[in-house]
Amino acid sequence: xxxxxxxxxxGVDDLERSRRFYAEGLGFPAHYTAxxxxxxxxxxxxRLALYPREQLAKDIxxxxxxxxxxxxxITLAHNTREKAEVDAILAxxxxxxxxxxxxxxxxxxxxxxxxxxDPDGHLWEVAWAAFWRFDEQGALVLD
Amino acid sequence: xxxxxxxxxxGVDDLERSRRFYAEGLGFPAHYTAxxxxxxxxxxxxRLALYPREQLAKDIxxxxxxxxxxxxxITLAHNTREKAEVDAILAxxxxxxxxxxxxxxxxxxxxxxxxxxDPDGHLWEVAWAAFWRFDEQGALVLD
Numbered sequence: 001x002x003x004x005x006x007x008x009x010x011g012v013d014d015l016e017r018s019r020r021f022y023a024e025g026l027g028f029p030a031h032y033t034a035x036x037x038x039x040x041x042x043x044x045x046x047r048l049a050l051y052p053r054e055q056l057a058k059d060i061x062x063x064x065x066x067x068x069x070x071x072x073x074i075t076l077a078h079n080t081r082e083k084a085e086v087d088a089i090l091a092x093x094x095x096x097x098x099x100x101x102x103x104x105x106x107x108x109x110x111x112x113x114x115x116x117x118d119p120d121g122h123l124w125e126v127a128w129a130a131f132w133r134f135d136e137q138g139a140l141v142l143d
Numbered sequence: 144x145x146x147x148x149x150x151x152x153x154g155v156d157d158l159e160r161s162r163r164f165y166a167e168g169l170g171f172p173a174h175y176t177a178x179x180x181x182x183x184x185x186x187x188x189x190r191l192a193l194y195p196r197e198q199l200a201k202d203i204x205x206x207x208x209x210x211x212x213x214x215x216x217i218t219l220a221h222n223t224r225e226k227a228e229v230d231a232i233l234a235x236x237x238x239x240x241x242x243x244x245x246x247x248x249x250x251x252x253x254x255x256x257x258x259x260x261d262p263d264g265h266l267w268e269v270a271w272a273a274f275w276r277f278d279e280q281g282a283l284v285l286d
Contacts, residue, residue: 045188
């Protein structure tokens with residue numbers, strides 16, 4: 001496992017309001033495809049993503065939906081170069097004392113991903129997709 | 144403001160348990176100084192830090208202490224090269240619709256820092272310290 005956080009995803013209530021805050025307010029370079037329902041920023045190294053909070057919860061587990069579920073609304077992601085790494089890393093995290101939250105499976109966006117929680121419940125997605133590329137530092141290419 | 148997340152800090156209940164999980168379990172290279180009470184990892188690009196959850200809450204605002212405070216236990220940080228950038232970025236975030244959570248002030252660890260919340264309440268620290276150095280990609284040097 002490369003020591004890298006590929007992506008931080010913030011669950012948001014209003015994607016357009018948050019886009020304005022980060023893109024226009026703070027000046028972060030946005031990478032946006034209309035209608036995709038997710039917004040990426042070309043932050044250096046670890047990328048930042050905004051995604052509707054309820055959708056983010058649903059993608060992980062129905063148990064995280066609704067107020068009072070304890071869902072912190074923020075996830076870290078480790079994106080792999082090979083598909084087989086996803087299961088290997090989830091197994092490694094479980095062996096190390098983490099909790100498997102969602103076993104790896106094909107996703108609606110064409111990737112393969114699963115989630116573990118660290119000993120304090122912080123959520124990590126481990127994900128692979130054939131169409132992802134990495135720059136020379138290992139950061140996700142967004143173009 | 145450079146488009147960069149310098150640091151992700153995870154609030155943890157047991158620093159040693161979490162150190163074992165990330166350093167031994169996942170194999171992340173740790174940067175640890177005994178007795179400092181905070182643990183950094185040399186993740187590429189954005190660095191990862193572990194810090195006791197209650198201490199993290201206290202450093203931001205006493206309102207975040209205790210269960211039920213809504214504190215998500217995770218913060219993002221943007222570290223600046225110049226001290227004056229801290230106030231400028233906090234002002235910019237507020238003007239963009241963010242909320243000033245903690246005005247910039249000298250910290251107990253020798254830096255200068257403040258916090259804002261984005262429109263969904265996600266917490267960002269904006270921080271400067273004279274002793275920090277940055278690599279050619281702008282990532283914090285940990286040595």
